[in-house]
Amino acid sequence: MAKNVNDITVSIRPTDEEDVPLIMEFIKAIADFEDLGDSVLASEEDIRKSLFGPKPFAEAAIAEVNKEPAGFVTYFHNFSSFVGKPGLYVEDIYVHSEYRKQGVGRLLMAYCARIAKERGCGRMDWSVLNWNPARKFYENLGAEAHEEWIVYRLGEKEFLELAKK
Template identity: 60%
Template structure:
């Protein structure tokens, strides 16, 4: 982790369609950092449709320092049944290595927390790989790891197989 200059003014801004190439670049850099580059199948057209289409499914924001992109966050609403309120799920947060330690990550998290509070959300959630040093950062912000829950994922193939399967599966 680099220790960039502290106390730089971080500007967080909403995105529009002109930001799609930058968002795609940050997604690829995040995947590279997480050693998951081979899983990136998203295209700029996918992002255009999902972030800015007729029914946007997620929101993205860009963090800038002196007008230069320093990081990004993608998030969407979920619902927390036990709380009875919407929540925000952070799908991706990434800070360019040149700006790590400069307050960019904290600014992104505070921005998202502000949105959650403004929208009456009861939770903010995200997943972090167990080896990621950012875990210490999140815990310093007051987040707690959920050790009792296991995350499950169905990929596109698994979704199709489930839809097309007969009702012969047992639990």
């Protein structure tokens, strides 16, 4: 899919296994943006297995501006028992700073929305850091912050300990 936006050509394409190094570059870029660079534990092999192995757990797409990598999105399916349908969870969305405010992020989110529609999803979800200026972008898409929900997480060490019980 290619669109002309603001005198640039933006195309969004699903990734393939050859994109693993590029996906890792984007993962490191978003981690650096969020001041979480030391938190990236994934290797290229981890990404290869998780996105392109026998049982893929997630998918990714790349945004290109004039054929140059400009951004990416990773997503996977979750399930809402309240809605009774799968949902599409956007794990990461990132656009390099020089391509922001040019419609690239909107096209990445629209790409995900089309996938959610095609797959019969009942909603799309994602999390964003409270200081991230992209919150305004998401609100302009029509998204609502659900501030009454608090995200909890068990890290690998913690869930391995729990699994022993």
